[in-house]
Amino acid sequence: MSVFSAFLGFCFNLVEPVFRLGQKWLGASRIGWLFVGPNLVVIGIFTFLPIVINLVYAVTGGVNLLPTQRPFTGMENFTTLLECRDYTDLQTCRTDIFLRSIFNTVKFSLIQVVLMLFFSLVTALVLNRKIIGRGFWRGVFFYPVLLSPVVVALIWKWLLQSQGVFNAGLVAMGSQPMDWLLDRHWAFFWVVVVSIWAHMGFYTLILLAGLQAIPKDVYEAAEMDAAPPRRVLSRITLPLLMPNLIVVLVLVMIRAVQTFDEVFVLTGGGPGSATTFIVQYIYLTGFAEQIHLYGLAAAASLILAIGLMALTLAQLRLSKAGDAGKVKK
């Protein structure tokens, strides 16, 4: 411990002269720049600069990583990604895998958001009841949230493999074992199940916090009026929980649209392209295929960014509408 504090003291002495000098030059209040400096440099280099460069990539072609050596191609990348001869048939598209990944992502997000809301709401309502050991039960549902996506995927891959526990169950019931992850519909099903399993606890926690913030006297008033439980749920609990529900709705959507890790390890996007999502398309196009098509990947990133921005705006709209509604009441 004394070694540690000596080390800390050493760090302190190392930096202090710099700040003394800065204080002399900048004065007492502008020295704030010196404190935010490191943070600003890091986000400048690794976040804001890349946003600008991303635009350059999106309108240039070729396989060179250096932006200065990439030929300008205008909107070529976007037409490559989005052009179809017949928009009702994905197979006629120039990059059918990209549109398929968008389709998969949208389908996945919509299914997942409904199920996630349902299960986290029910779980939060149960946890909000008078139960013994609430802390323990809350932890039970929260534990998978902390696991890494790779670990989550491997846990389920082990359960779903051909000699796994689910197949043992099938055989015990007298049916044939299945290749769960090699059937496109089942693979999609399990991807949804696994992502709900892994993230439900987080949203449950948000909703539980919202439930516990609802004042008790509202319920007492309802009890006085002998309101039936169904009405208490639909007229008190759900309306008062609405802000939290909106937050959860948007968070789930934003995360679902960016799903990559778990699915990549669990199914690899397969079978075929049944579980290939947008981020995986970006990863494959830009980094994993033989030829790294950075331009296409950057253009796909921009399309993803537009989708995310729309979701964020929707959240602002919704939460404003929610606030306005509250004022009226």
Next chain:
Amino acid sequence: MANFLTRPRGRVHGRTSLHWTDWVSYAYLLAGLIVMFGPVLWLVMSSFKTESALSQFPPSFLPYSQKEVLVAGFDKPLPLYLAKDEQGQTRELAQVRRIGIVATMVDPLQPQTEIRVNINERQPVNELKFASGNYTELFAKFSFGTYLWNSVFITVVATLITLLFNSMAAFALSKYQFTGQKTVFVLIIATLMIPPTIILVPAFLVISSMGLLNNLWGVILPAVATPTGVFLLRQYMLTIPDELLEAARMDNASEWRIYWRIILPLAAPAMAVLAIFSFMWRWNDFLWPLIVLSRSEHFTLQLALNAFQGELNTQWHYLLAMTVITLIPITLVFTFLQKYIATGIASAGVK
């Protein structure tokens, strides 16, 4: 259903007997316990099975493996079976060899007399045994130590720098008034809306032109400025009274000393929350390391797991053990520091 869902907590009903809605709640929670912990427990149990036990179908929950005995006259331990001998008596016999459908067996106590048994008339003798071999061999057969070290290095160093940079920024944004301060705060918070997934290609360019490809620092540096960290610490530092700073300035303390000796110690609870989150973020990181670290000697545990599971003949017995080791630190955090995590989620909505 509605009746069961709306009964708020703290409401008194039937003092001694449980209402039917309580039974439903507990049944739901119990099912949750099985669904949430079951898969993890199954994985942990499987990781203690030997390779041959893993290939048995149907699988068992507990790590049973076939019992083996050392018999005089044989170098290797022989597998034990329950088999009928020539007299039709069922005995525990050790199998010497097997040709076609005939197995040659001996009684472990009388190894001289060989007994021939049809393989359909023998049952393996299983025993409960936690095999630690999967774990010990990880270190011997693979460069598992390297992966572990890479993960630990990235996690620890990135967390330390994250704490330093974010607390410095939070200090400036909570305790100083300078022109452009609002803009800086908005800029930092705005990065919340720019997830790494949408700037993968240009961020890759930045890292590669800095010469940080296949370098652990290439994973660490982009991660050290987290908007959530700045936000969380700033909100906490706002509650530290300015009078403390004024008193220190009276004593001619430098601004750095004020930050280091006053603000940091006082902000320790918020720093702890951020440290835990940063630890989990970096330990669980996948996509960015996957892009930056392509050589196996730089793999983190997550990357190694991914690489091994992708091989044609997945060696599940090693993979399972490796997965368990990877989830141990997170499980420890969960067990002992859950309170802080709940605080973090409640105060900043971080994950």
